[in-house]
Amino acid sequence: MSxxxxxxxxxxxxxxxxxxxxxxxxxxxxRQREISVSEFFTKNRHLLGFDNPAKALLTTVKEAVDNSLDxxxxxxxLPDISVEIRExxxxxxxxxxxxxxxxxxxxxxxDNGPGIVKPQMPKIFAKLLYGSKFxxxxxxxxxxxxxxSAAGLYGQLTTGKPVVITSKTGKGRxxxxxxxxxxxKHNQPDVVKEDIVDWGTAGAVTVxxxxxxxxxxxxxxxxxxxGVQEYxxxxxxxxPHLALTxxxxxxxxxxxxxxxxxxPREAQEIKPHPHGVELGMLQTMLxxxxxxxxxxxxxxxxxxISSGVAEQVCKLARVSSRAPADxxxxxxxxxxxxxxxxxxxxxxxxxxxVPIGEALLVEGLKRRxxxxxxxxxxxxxxxxxxxxxxxxxxALAYGGELPLDEPAEIMRxxxxxxLQYQPKACAISESVYQTNWRNYELQQPKGSLPVGPIVxxxxxxxxxxxxxxxAKEAVAHYDDLLxxxxxxxxxxxxxxxxxxxxxxxxxxxxMRRSLFEKYIPEVAKALSDITGVSADLLEKPFLAAxxxxxxxVDDSRIPVPPDGTAAVGIxxxxxxxxxxxxxGRTKRPAQxxxxxx
Numbered sequence: 001m002s003x004x005x006x007x008x009x010x011x012x013x014x015x016x017x018x019x020x021x022x023x024x025x026x027x028x029x030x031r032q033r034e035i036s037v038s039e040f041f042t043k044n045r046h047l048l049g050f051d052n053p054a055k056a057l058l059t060t061v062k063e064a065v066d067n068s069l070d071x072x073x074x075x076x077x078l079p080d081i082s083v084e085i086r087e088x089x090x091x092x093x094x095x096x097x098x099x100x101x102x103x104x105x106x107x108x109x110x111d112n113g114p115g116i117v118k119p120q121m122p123k124i125f126a127k128l129l130y131g132s133k134f135x136x137x138x139x140x141x142x143x144x145x146x147x148x149s150a151a152g153l154y155g156q157l158t159t160g161k162p163v164v165i166t167s168k169t170g171k172g173r174x175x176x177x178x179x180x181x182x183x184x185k186h187n188q189p190d191v192v193k194e195d196i197v198d199w200g201t202a203g204a205v206t207v208x209x210x211x212x213x214x215x216x217x218x219x220x221x222x223x224x225x226x227g228v229q230e231y232x233x234x235x236x237x238x239x240p241h242l243a244l245t246x247x248x249x250x251x252x253x254x255x256x257x258x259x260x261x262x263x264p265r266e267a268q269e270i271k272p273h274p275h276g277v278e279l280g281m282l283q284t285m286l287x288x289x290x291x292x293x294x295x296x297x298x299x300x301x302x303x304x305i306s307s308g309v310a311e312q313v314c315k316l317a318r319v320s321s322r323a324p325a326d327x328x329x330x331x332x333x334x335x336x337x338x339x340x341x342x343x344x345x346x347x348x349x350x351x352x353x354v355p356i357g358e359a360l361l362v363e364g365l366k367r368r369x370x371x372x373x374x375x376x377x378x379x380x381x382x383x384x385x386x387x388x389x390x391x392x393x394x395a396l397a398y399g400g401e402l403p404l405d406e407p408a409e410i411m412r413x414x415x416x417x418x419l420q421y422q423p424k425a426c427a428i429s430e431s432v433y434q435t436n437w438r439n440y441e442l443q444q445p446k447g448s449l450p451v452g453p454i455v456x457x458x459x460x461x462x463x464x465x466x467x468x469x470x471a472k473e474a475v476a477h478y479d480d481l482l483x484x485x486x487x488x489x490x491x492x493x494x495x496x497x498x499x500x501x502x503x504x505x506x507x508x509x510x511m512r513r514s515l516f517e518k519y520i521p522e523v524a525k526a527l528s529d530i531t532g533v534s535a536d537l538l539e540k541p542f543l544a545a546x547x548x549x550x551x552x553v554d555d556s557r558i559p560v561p562p563d564g565t566a567a568v569g570i571x572x573x574x575x576x577x578x579x580x581x582x583x584g585r586t587k588r589p590a591q592x593x594x595x596x597x
Contacts, residue, residue: 037128038184041150042157048150049421049471053102054226056154057085057219058420059471060107061228063147064213066417068111069239070141071211073263075114079239083232084108084247085221102220104159105249110212115169118176125152125163125213126180126189137388137463138352139267141417146470151215153182158218162192166199171208175199221249226420232256234411234418237364238356238459259363268351270463271303274313274340276387282337286325294328294336295321304345313339348389350382352463355391356416361457365397369455373399374499377457378491385480390462392481394488396496402453408432410449413459414467414475426474428458431485440493441500454496458485513550520546 041048049059061083072079088104116124123130128149152163168175177199179192199212223229232246236256241263244256272281289297298310305313314321317339319332328336356364358377365375377395384390412419412428423429437443437450444450466476475481520542521535528535 036185036187038153038182038187041128041146042153042184045150045154045157047470048146049473050150050154052220053218054220054222055421056158056217057105057107057221058226058228058231059147060151060154060215060217060219061085061109062231062417063151064107064109064215065232065235066141067148068109068113068211069242069416071113072111073266076263076266077113078241078243078258078261078263080112080243082108082110082245082247083228085228085249087221087249088216102218104216105219105221106214106216108212108214110210112207112210115209115211116165116167117169118167118178121165121167121176121178122180122189122191125149125165126182128153128182128187137272138269139354139415139461139463141415148213149182151217152180153184155215155217156181159216161216164214166197166212168199168207168209168211229254231418231420233368234413234420235416237368237411237457238361238413238416238418240356240360240364240367256367259367260360264354264356267354267463268349270349270352270389271301273348273384273387273389274298274302274305274343274345275384277302277337277340279334279337282340283328283333286328286333289325292325293322294319294325297325303348309343309345313343316342347382347384348387350389350391353382353389353391353461355379355393355461356459358393358395361393361395361459365395365455365457369397369400369402371401372397372453372455374496376492376495376499378488378495380484380488380491383480383484385462385466385478388462388464390460390481390484392484392488393457393459393461394485394492395457396492397455397457398496398499399453402455404453405451407449407451408454408456411455411457412475413457414465414472415461416459417472419473419475421471422468422474425468427477427482428460428475428485430477431458431482431489432456434482434486435489435493437493440497442496456489456492458489460485509550513546516542516546516550 045051049062050056065081065083068081069079072081084107086106086108088106090101090103125148128146130149155161155163162179162181164177164179166175166177174196175198176194177197178194181190181192182188183190221228229246229248232244232254233256236242236244240260241258242256243258246254246256248254272285277285285301286294286297289301292300294314295307295310298305298313299307311321313336317332317335319328319336358379361377362375365372365377375395375397377393380392382389382391410423410429410432412423412426419426419428432449433447442450442452442454460475460481465472466478466481468474468476520539524535524538524542527533527538531538
């Protein structure tokens with residue numbers, strides 16, 4: 001037997017029921033301070049589209065061009081914009097995400113817009129969340145007052161260089177040149193230098209007004225779907241009234257002349273719609289109207305609410321229409337908000353939304369894909385989501401020299417701005433994926449894009465585009481938006497299917513005609529041997545009867561579709577037969593008709 005060994009027992013130390021305090025409320029209070037929005041975005045610049053150097057270059061150009069287009073259109077000026085990217089010093093750093101070598105570039109964007117008054121220049125370009133579009137319910141490219149300031153902030157962080165702005169507001173007025181930095185602690189502009197310069201001449205032509213922005217930044221220049229050139233090429237598709245010049249870092253110059261000399265209709269500002277207002281917003285609107293009654297606020301601050309509708313809302317909410325607006329709280333406020341959502345009112349006016357238009361959308365597609373065979377576009381009637389009016393447009397380019405065996409190319413636009421990143425997260429892409437393209441004579445693997453020589457364009461125009469992030473890269477999946485996008489795409493698909501079927505029918509008819517043309521001389525010769533009548537005389541009745549058996553289309557009778565689609569006709573019958581005789585009645589490649597039957 002083994003002897004038992006007595007082990008010493010460990011002494012138990014009683015645990016302290018109250019742990020030692022690391023900080024007091026007073027010491028924690030001393031570390032609390034306000035966070036500037038500039039400081040926040042300095043640490044979270046990926047939220048604004050500056051994830052990596054390649055994306056930063058695109059975002060910088062995009063924000064500057066968007067601002068130029070908005071300014072020109074608001075002032076009623078046909079936009080002439082030049083974009084130049086200069087490589088200042090190569091191989092500054094290596095991008096860890098893409099393994100590309102980053103260089104230092106200077107981005108220069110110049111426009112012929114109305115210019116900017118001197119007191120506003122520092123705030124517009126060096127203060128985040130400062131702008132004129134956030135509080136207006138009307139269509140515009142910019143929305144939040146962040147973009148161009150964020151581009152300047154990124155340049156400041158990566159190079160330490162200030163943003164340089166030159167602007168002139170009219171003929172005979174001075175041109176101001178200002179160098180700016182952003183004070184990130186206080187989100188305030190810091191003017192480094194300002195001068196009056198002799199600016200505004202392009203060769204022998206004097207420019208009376210405009211703005212020039214120069215931002216130096218560390219970035220990566222690359223081509224492809226997410227490159228700057230692709231963005232600019234898509235921009236001219238959605239903005240046919242734009243004349244654009246682009247100079248790449250290699251010094252290559254590309255000119256995109258405008259195809260329309262008519263400016264888009266000016267979007268009209270509208271008031272909030274009662275079906276889209278939230279409880280907190282309603283409370284703010286009532287509190288900001290001292291001395292006014294509930295009825296007066298409903299009629300004056302909302303769209304589509306008349307005096308009679310306001311009385312109906314108040315009755316439904318059990319609130320006096322004469323009650324002071326700033327005295328509505330608690331359950332009265334909740335009932336009033338509920339009643340606004342229940343009462344029947346007209347949809348908000350579509351004057352605040354300006355679509356591109358079917359004809360101009362086709363012209364923009366032809367500008368980019370000039371060698372396609374077929375173009376079609378469709379514009380949906382105005383609709384509403386969360387009280388915000390919107391319009392969806394779609395267009396297709398098909399055939400020609402487009403690749404045959406590759407998935408369709410999708411071009412996404414929101415308020416005329418191309419969306420190049422996050423296609424899988426965007427409602428526009430989802431509407432194309434959910435469409436059954438087999439119904440429209442195209443191949444489509446399950447859950448994929450259609451395969452064939454096709455380009456699909458979808459444009460969303462709205463007073464407030466619900467982007468998935470501040471970077472404005474993808475549209476959120478609202479059911480109302482998705483439904484209208486699918487309907488627009490399907491409408492274009494039906495027209496495309498009609499074209500493909502008409503082409504197939506024309507090819508069949510051409511084969512039948514070639515067979516007739518091949519054997520008519522043989523039959524005429526055999527009959528001539530039997531009857532002794534000249535073969536040429538016997539041929540004529542057969543040729544005259546040919547149109548009764550094969551559909552022959554005269555160019556003069558081919559209609560031009562009202563939606564701007566391209567229709568290519570086949571030659572007239574006399575010319576066709578004459579050419580057939582010259583070539584020994586060999587088969588001639590078919591040209592297509594869009595006529596039915």
